[in-house]
Amino acid sequence: TLAVIANxxxxxxxxxxxxxxxxxxxxxxxxxxxxxxxxxxRARLRGQLAGISFALKLLPARSDIQRRRRAPVxxxxxxxx
Numbered sequence: 001t002l003a004v005i006a007n008x009x010x011x012x013x014x015x016x017x018x019x020x021x022x023x024x025x026x027x028x029x030x031x032x033x034x035x036x037x038x039x040x041x042r043a044r045l046r047g048q049l050a051g052i053s054f055a056l057k058l059l060p061a062r063s064d065i066q067r068r069r070r071a072p073v074x075x076x077x078x079x080x081x
Contacts, residue, residue: 002051002052002054003051003054005021005055006059006062007055007059008065010066010069011066012073013076013080017080025048028048031044032045
C-alpha cells in the first residue's frame, strides 16, 4: 500500500492527506507492536518495512507515471473521501 501511494498519488493529494496517511500507518504499526507475539503482527510490520523500501526504489519512476496520468486530481481525490 505504501509503495502504491508513494508511486501513484499526485503530489497535490499527498500534500493534502499526508497526516491521515501517516496516522493510519502509525496505527497499523502500533497495533502490530502491541500484538508482537503473533506471527501476523510481525508479518504486518515486515510488510510495512518492505513497502517503505519498495516505495523508495520506485521514486525515480514517479515523475514519468505522474506525467502520463490522465485522471484529474479532483476525480482521484473524490475516490478517497
